[in-house]
Amino acid sequence: MHKLECASMCTFGQNWSPSETVRLTARILAKQRTHPERTHSEKLLAVKEFESHIDKLDNEKRELIQNDIAALHHFYSKHLEYPDNAALVVLFAQVNCNGFTIEDEELSHLGSAIFPDVALMNHSCCPNVIVTYKGTLAEVRAVKEIEPGEEIFSSYIDLLYPTEDRNDRLRDSYFFNCDCRECITKEKDKEKLEICKLNDPPSAETVQDMIKYARNVIEEFRRAKHYKSPGELLEICELSLDKMGAVFEDSNVYMLHMMYQAMGVCLYVQDWEGALRYGQKIIRPYSKHYPSYSLNVASMWLKLGRLYMALNNRTAGVKALKRAIAIMEVAHGKDHPYISEIKKELEDH
Numbered sequence: 001m002h003k004l005e006c007a008s009m010c011t012f013g014q015n016w017s018p019s020e021t022v023r024l025t026a027r028i029l030a031k032q033r034t035h036p037e038r039t040h041s042e043k044l045l046a047v048k049e050f051e052s053h054i055d056k057l058d059n060e061k062r063e064l065i066q067n068d069i070a071a072l073h074h075f076y077s078k079h080l081e082y083p084d085n086a087a088l089v090v091l092f093a094q095v096n097c098n099g100f101t102i103e104d105e106e107l108s109h110l111g112s113a114i115f116p117d118v119a120l121m122n123h124s125c126c127p128n129v130i131v132t133y134k135g136t137l138a139e140v141r142a143v144k145e146i147e148p149g150e151e152i153f154s155s156y157i158d159l160l161y162p163t164e165d166r167n168d169r170l171r172d173s174y175f176f177n178c179d180c181r182e183c184i185t186k187e188k189d190k191e192k193l194e195i196c197k198l199n200d201p202p203s204a205e206t207v208q209d210m211i212k213y214a215r216n217v218i219e220e221f222r223r224a225k226h227y228k229s230p231g232e233l234l235e236i237c238e239l240s241l242d243k244m245g246a247v248f249e250d251s252n253v254y255m256l257h258m259m260y261q262a263m264g265v266c267l268y269v270q271d272w273e274g275a276l277r278y279g280q281k282i283i284r285p286y287s288k289h290y291p292s293y294s295l296n297v298a299s300m301w302l303k304l305g306r307l308y309m310a311l312n313n314r315t316a317g318v319k320a321l322k323r324a325i326a327i328m329e330v331a332h333g334k335d336h337p338y339i340s341e342i343k344k345e346l347e348d349h
Contacts, residue, residue, distance in 0.1 A: 004030050007079050018075045020112045022068050025088075025095055026076045028114070033081065044117045050094035053175045057093060065092045097174060102133050105328070105338040107299040113138075124153035124180040125166055130293060132332045143293040143330060153180075160253050160289055160296065162189045165215075192289055194249040202247050210247040214240075214254035221261055230269050237262035251285035267303075276307045298327035302342065309349055321346055 004026065009016045018026070028047060031039070038046055057065070069088050072080075082088060098119040102110040115138040118131060128144040129152045146152060157169050163186045167177050182188060195207060202210075217240045224233060237258050248255050263278035283304060286297050301324035308317030321342055328339055 004076070004079055008075050011078065012075065016075065018071050019068065021092065021095060021099070022071045022075065024099065024112050024114065025068070025092055026072060026080060028091065028095070029080055029082065042116045045120050047094065047114065047116055050098045050116070050119065052090045052093035053097055054090055054093050056175045061093075061096075062089070065089050065096075068092050100131070100133075100138065103295075105299065105342070106302055107295060118154075121152055121154045123156040123170065123174070123176075123178060125155065125159055125163075125178055125182045126180050127153045127155040127291065129154050130295065130331045132295070132336070134332075134336060139333065141331060141333060143291070155291075158296070159291060159294070160192075160256065160286075162186075162192045162253065188289065191251070192253045194252050196245075196247060196249055207247060210244060211254070214244055214248075214257075218254070218257055221258070230265050234262060234265045237265065250281055251288070253285075253289060256282055256285055256289075263303075272307055272310050276304070276311065279304045279307065293327050293330045295327075295331055298324045298331065301327070305342075306345070309345070314349055317349065318346060 005023070008018075032047070066089075069085065069092065072088070073082070083091075095114065098116075099112050099114055100118070102113055104110055113136075118138045118140060121129070121140075128142060128146050128150075129140050130143050131154050132139050132141070140152075140154070142152075156174060157166060159166065161169075163183050167183065170176055170178055177183070193207075193211070195202060217236070221233065221236050221240075224236060228236075240258050241255060241262070244252070244255055244258070250256075250259075259278045259282050263275050263282065266272075266275035266278065279300060283297075283300050286294075286300055290297050301320045305317045305320030305324060308314070308320055325339055325342055328336065328342075332338055
C-alpha cells in the first residue's frame with residue numbers, strides 16, 4: 001500500500017491531493033487485486049458484502065461519488081487497474097456507509113479505515129460497546145453489562161444532539177431511522193434543548209426559530225472553517241452564542257456545539273485561558289448529555305487537564321487527567337498507549 005501511494009505522490013508532487021475516501025478506496029482496490037482471498041479482518045463479512053444503499057443515493061450523492069471516481073482515475077491511473085464505473089460507484093457507496101473515522105485521544109482526526117467484521121454491528125443511541133483504535137487495529141469493548149445472546153450495538157454518530165438531529169444524520173449518511181429506547185422516548189431531549197428560565201419564557205415559535213437559527217449557524221461555521229481566519233471564526237462563535245443565549249441555557253447542546261468550536265479556535269491560536277473558559281462551561285453538560293464512558297467526555301477532561309497543567313494549576317490538572325483516565329481505561333483498555341502517555345504526563349508534572 002505504501003508503494004502505491006509513493007508512486008502516485010512522486011508523480012504529482014505538491015499537486016497530489018486525493019481525499020481520504022479516494023485514498024482508502026485505492027488501497028482497497030490494490031489489496032483486492034493482490035489478495036483476492038478474504039483477509040484476517042473479513043472473517044465474518046467481506047468488503048464485497050458491504051451494504052451500499054445504492055438504490056437510495058440521491059443525485060447529489062451520486063455526483064459526489066463521480067467526483068471521487070474522477071479523482072481516483074486522475075491520481076492512480078498509472079498504478080491501479082479499475083473495475084467499470086458502475087462497480088466503482090458501488091464500492092465508493094460501500095466505503096461511505098461502512099468506513100470508520102480514526103481519531104487520537106483528544107478526538108483530533110487522524111484518518112479513515114474500514115474494519116469489515118466491526119462494521120457488522122448495528123447502531124444504537126444507547127450503545128453497549130465502544131470502538132477504539134490501537135495502531136491499525138479496531139478494538140471493541142463493552143461499556144454496559146451484556147447478557148449472553150444480547151445484541152451488541154455501537155454508535156455511528158455523535159450522540160450529543162437531540163433525537164431529530166441524530167436521525168437526520170442517520171438518514172443522510174446511513175439511510176435509516178433509529179428505533180432505540182432513547183429515540184422512541186426522547187427522554188433526554190428536554191435537557192438537551194434546555195431553555196432559559198425567565199419570568200416571561202420564550203414562546204414555542206421563538207424556540208423553534210432559534211433551533212432553526214442554531215442549525216443554520218452550525219452549518220455556516222462548518223463551511224467557514226475552510227476559508228475564514230481564526231479571528232473571523234471566533235467572531236461567528238461569539239455572535240451566535242450571544243444570540244442563542246437569549247433563549248437557550250448554556251447547557252443546551254447548540255450552545256455547547258458553538259462553545260466547542262470556539263474552544264477549538266482558542267486552542268489553534270494558543271489562547272489557553274480562552275480555551276479553558278469554554279472547556280469549563282462544556283464539561284458538566286457533556287457528562288450529563290453523553291452516555292457513560294463517552295470518548296467525547298474523556299477527551300474534554302483530557303484537554304482541560306492539559307490546559308490546567310499548562311497554566312500551572314496542577315491540582316485541577318491532576319484531577320481532570322484522572323477523570324479522563326477513568327473513562328479511557330474502560331473504553332480503550334488499561335494497557336492502551338494513550339493511557340500510558342497520560343500517566344507519564346502526571347508523573348512529569
